[in-house]
Amino acid sequence: MSAPTTTPADVEQIVRAQATASKAASRVLAGLTTDRKNRVLHDAADALLAQTGSILAANAEDVARAELAGTEESLIDRLRLTADRVEGIAAGLRQVAALPDPIGDVIQGKTLPNGMALRQVRVPLGVVGMVYEARPNVTVDAFGIALKSGNSALLRGSSSAASSNAELVRILRDTLTAAGLPADAVQLLPSEDRSSVTHLIRARGLVDVVIPRGGAGLIKAVVENATVPTIETGTGNCHIYIHAAADLDMAEDLxxxxxxxRPSVCNTAETVLVDKAIAETALPRLTQVLQSAGVIIHGDEPGMVPATEEDWSDEYLSLDIAVKIVGGLDEAVDHIDRYGTSHTEAIITDDLAAATEFTNRVDAAAVMVNASTAFTDGEQFGFGAEIGISTQKLHARGPMGLPELTSTKWIAWGNGQTRPV
Amino acid sequence: MSAPTTTPADVEQIVRAQATASKAASRVLAGLTTDRKNRVLHDAADALLAQTGSILAANAEDVARAELAGTEESLIDRLRLTADRVEGIAAGLRQVAALPDPIGDVIQGKTLPNGMALRQVRVPLGVVGMVYEARPNVTVDAFGIALKSGNSALLRGSSSAASSNAELVRILRDTLTAAGLPADAVQLLPSEDRSSVTHLIRARGLVDVVIPRGGAGLIKAVVENATVPTIETGTGNCHIYIHAAADLDMAEDLxxxxxxxRPSVCNTAETVLVDKAIAETALPRLTQVLQSAGVIIHGDEPGMVPATEEDWSDEYLSLDIAVKIVGGLDEAVDHIDRYGTSHTEAIITDDLAAATEFTNRVDAAAVMVNASTAFTDGEQFGFGAEIGISTQKLHARGPMGLPELTSTKWIAWGNGQTRPV
Known part of the structure; x- marks a missing residue:
């Protein structure tokens, strides 16, 4: 880490000044036509490609610092940019440009009995704060999705990617300026210490929503201390329930x-619940196929690594899985209610009534019948872009695309209507 | 106020136990058919009518206590129930029964290229917490709206209405029990002190949303200290901008x-912004008509009560209004940005471009052109029932009806689909 160059009081002032500028920029973005926004997205893609050299040079600084600090290779790989990856990032912006613009959509409308014409119109949220970890591509993705939905992006990336993020944001800001738009529509917050996160999530009235993307600890800290509205994302303690009437070949595949x-992502399965009625046949088959795939099995049965409470409650995000025998659908649903994080839950069964009951009773962003938990994903659902997967019930639930970064406004046109007492 | 009968530690335990029971009840409610919910709503209406005597007796205790405490008559009037008002409350439940049930609505759906059938279905939020002030009718209204949308209601009413609320909730709980449903679907939290509010808004994982209804102080305290998601409601510092091209007869009426x-409600206008171009004609007319209506005018012009910063930033909720001359639409929008609470903002003009620009640029739940601010209301918008008016941008904005008390769930039916790496 680089030595802090600012005092805590400075950080608060800096963050509030950035948020104020972000709010001012958001008012300009809210009024842009779709054509204009798309042009900027293509301009930014062109600029990133043209300046690949400077991006890779900045990234090399981050990678060298991480190597010096003894960071493990899988994390360095997430941090590392290549010419190919920069091309991928630019292509992502063009993909967002090709998506329909949600702003201005009329969601509903009617004429009131007194003649007032009422419509509910989609509008931007305003200022979207993002707190995220090492991958520098998120910096550009978040800018693209925010811009297309008419929002300013206030980005708090990881200090490990500080040089890469600074260079990427410089290019994006130059693009905005060249297009005659406020550069402050995208800003990078200081990342030397956690305090910038604290000030971001408490900038009520300036920041309209904060979306934390990262580990359970970050998300909990943000959600518990924020006064700004937040959207909880990504913690996925996902279960697969193998029902008594499951096709066991399918169960193995799923x-x-x-x-x-991809064991490290949030939609990976972390616990398998096996129905007692078929456990005698299913368990040996499952054990064999999991072990062949190099998965370590935790549980209460002989031959498994003995399970503790954490095995049921926490995500492994690795080639580990917990396996439990349950007495039936009720016990499976109870276990999921108790330990699940409301991300993705799956049942494998050929029984229609069991499938229906499971989908009705399980309270999660996504419930799968006879399908892999890996499908909970904005791209798979056809959204074209994803800003994260919400595991909360308010505002947005499941993969979030462009419409999830919007609010609404009621507009009424009258000709002098007054309301009777 | 009655003497506290519980210690602070007790209150926390009580609230958490109530929230846990509420969560369990919500799982039952989520699975009810519309027919069953409607039957319970009619049963509850019948029970309230049949037990009007005991409701009025309990209410008389509250009223007597308020009179003894020297409470002002307008507050006592809000607290007071009569046979007519009980009839109105019961009729409100039947009205909710007649509304369409949002639960189970398929919002969108498609078949993915791999054959998975995907649909996004409306589901209940779970446990809805409400914090509100004196009116006992809110107790029953909140129960009705929550039940119809499949949610448990955890109610924290005012201590001044404690006896009335206790009797109303007893009747509602008896109705649920008689219908074979969990009585804990509606519960009244202790109201002796503020600590039950604190515990309610921090019962993360048990309570799905808290909706504060009351003064700006209550709403601020709830929003700033909550770890549970909240919906900010009801603070309305609403403006009317009389544009240079306004019809001044219409302006007077509006x-x-x-x-x-109704000066005490949130959609009342608190500030009039008069365009400089017409101020010479408009201001004397406006002054005259406002004074004739008994309204006190605050502002910077001669003959007005001199305005302080609070006159621009706070709601009067009384027969007072602030009047300011502005240089044009830009200054009007800037003033609204600075002082408005994003509730309802209105422009009066015959100029199409000005009307369009105002509706585009002003950031509020409702923007009116040539219509009274008083129309921002669930009943006026045709929702049939209203749980409050959201002034936040996330989840719900403007008047909230039944759909605003719901979330969604993605349900996918497959036949063994796996996701390629």
């Missing part, structure tokens, strides 16, 4: 895909 | 209606 496709 | 119809 458990393996849900667990091993 | 200002008078917006200010004097």
């Amino acid at each position: 458990v393996i895909n849900s667990k091993t496709r | 200002v008078i209606n917006s200010k004097t119809r």
Whole structure:
């Protein structure tokens, strides 16, 4: 880490000044046509490609610092940019440009009995704060999604990616300036210490929403201390319930895909609940296929790594899985209610009544019947872009695309109507 | 006030136990058919009518206590129930029964390229906490709206209405029990001191949303200290901008209606911004008509009560209004940005471009053109029932009806789909 160059009081002042400038910029963005926003997104993609050299140079500084600090290779890989990855980031902006613009959509409307014409119109949220970890691509993705939905982006990236993020944001700001738009529509907050996060999440009245993307600890800290509205994302303690009427070949495929496709992401399966009625057949098959895939099994049965409370409550995000035998659908739902994080829950069954009951009773952002938990994803759902996966019930639930970064406004046109007493 | 019968530690335990029971009850409510919910609403209406005597007796205790405490008559009037008012409360429940049930609505759906059938379905939020002031009718209204949208209601009413609320909730709980449903779907939290509010807004994981209804102080305290998601309601520092191209007869009517119809409610107008271009004609007319209606004018012009910063920033909720001359639309929008609470803002003009620009630029739940601010109201908008008016941008904005008390769930039906790496 670099030595802090600012005092805590400075950080608060800096963050509030940035948020104020972000709010002012958001008022300009709210009035832009779709054509204009799309042009800026393509301009930014062009600028990133043209300046790949300077981006890679800045990134090399971050990577060198991480290597010096002995950071593990998987984290360095997330941090590292290449010419290919920069191309991918630019292509992402063009993809956002191609998406429909939600702003200005009329959601509903009617003429009141007194003749007033009423419509509910989609408008930007205003200032969107993002707190995220090492991947520098998130910096550009968040800018693109925020801009297309008419919002300013106030970005608090990881200090480990400070040089990369600074260079990327410089290029984005130059693009905005060249397009005659306020550069403050995208800003990077100081990342030397946690205090900038604290000031961001308490800038009520300046920041309209903060979306934390990262580990459970970050999300909990943000949600518990924020006075700004937040959207909780990404903690996924996902379960697969293998019902008594499950096709066991399918069960093997789905458990393996849900667990091993990308163990470090939030939609990976962390616990398998096996119905007692089929456990005698299912458990040995499952054990064998999981072990062949290099997955370590935690649980209460012989031959498993003995499970503690954390095995049921926490995400592994690794090639580990917890396995539990349950007495039936009621016990499966109870277990999920108790330990689940309301992200993605799946049932494997050929029984229609069981599938229906599970989807009705389980309280989660996504409930899958005979499908991999890995499908909970904005791209898979066809959103074209994703800002995160909400696990809360208010405002947005599940993968969030452009419409989830908007609010609404009622507009009424009258000709002098007064309301009777 | 009655003497506290519980210690602070007790209150925390009580609130958490009530919230836990509320959560359990909410799982039952989530699975009820519309028919069953409607039957309970009619049962409750019948029970309230049949037990009007005991309701009025309990209410008489509250009223007597308030009179003894020297409470002002307007507050006592809000607290007081009569046979007519009980009839109105019961009729409100039947009206909610007649509304369409939002639960189970399919908001969007599609078949993914791999054959998975995906749909986004409306589901209840779970446990809805309400913090509100004297009117006992809110107790029953909140129960009705929560039940119809499949939610448990955790109610924290005013201690001044403690006896009335206790009797109303007893009747509602008896109705639920008689219908074979969990009585804990509606519960009254202790109201002896503020600590039950604190515990309610920090019962994260048990309570899904808290909606404060009351003065700006209550709402601020709830929003700033909550870890549970909240919906900010009801603070309305509403403006009317009389544009240079306004019809001044219409302006007089709209200002008078917006200010004097019911000065104590949130959609009342608190400031009039008069365009400099017409001030010479408009101001004397406005002054005369406001004074005739008994309204005290605050402002910087001769003959007005000199205005302080609070005159621009706070709600009067009385027969007072602030009047300011502005240089044009830009200055009007800037003033509203600075002092408005994003509730309802109005422009009076015959100029299409000015009307369009005002509706585009002003950031509020409702923007009116040539209509009274008093129209921002769930009943006026045709929602049939209203739980409050949200002035925040996340989740719900403006009057909230049944759909605003719901969340969504993605349900995917597959036949063994796995996601490619």
